Amino acid sequence: MPRKVAGSQNRSSSKISNQQSAISNPLVAVIMGSKSDWETMRHADEMLTEFGVAHECHVMSAHRTPQLASEFSAGAAARGLEIIIAAAGGAAHLAGVVAAHTTLPVLGVPMKSDALNGMDSLLATVQMPAGIPVGTLAIGKPGATNAALLAVAILANSRPELRIKLEEFRKRQEQKVRAATLP
8 A cells, every 4th residue: 555755855745655665765756736736636646556556646736836746856867766747737737847857757637626627737738848748638638647647658668568468458448348239
């Protein structure tokens, strides 16, 4: 089961999930601009946990904690992270700020917003200038789920055991659709 962690060096809400072993370093970071984003981003956490991918979850903001976001991003690769999933709503600059401070793949998840139903978040996340890429997923829960699955697919390129799990996952999806009946 994932455990909650509070560290003196980490000034954000944190959660570490590690299904592989007690000494594995997280491979994926799931970060979000606000604690309220957790209701959506927990789906990324759950999917990574289902695949046994060691990961960590944090709250940090491009606007309210810019130094934390910058420091976290700049040090991510040195800490062994390979992928960062960044979710934010409204102005949704978190994924872009993170991508500006690391060469790791950054997967952006736009959050649904009250003002424009998430379209503002989508446009802010997807419209990155040439040279600083952010892979942008769908708004909300589908984006959170697919960001985790895309992270698994990226990691599976060098981890055969993950490739097998991903292939089995896809087969189960296909079986569910084939078995579906209409009233």
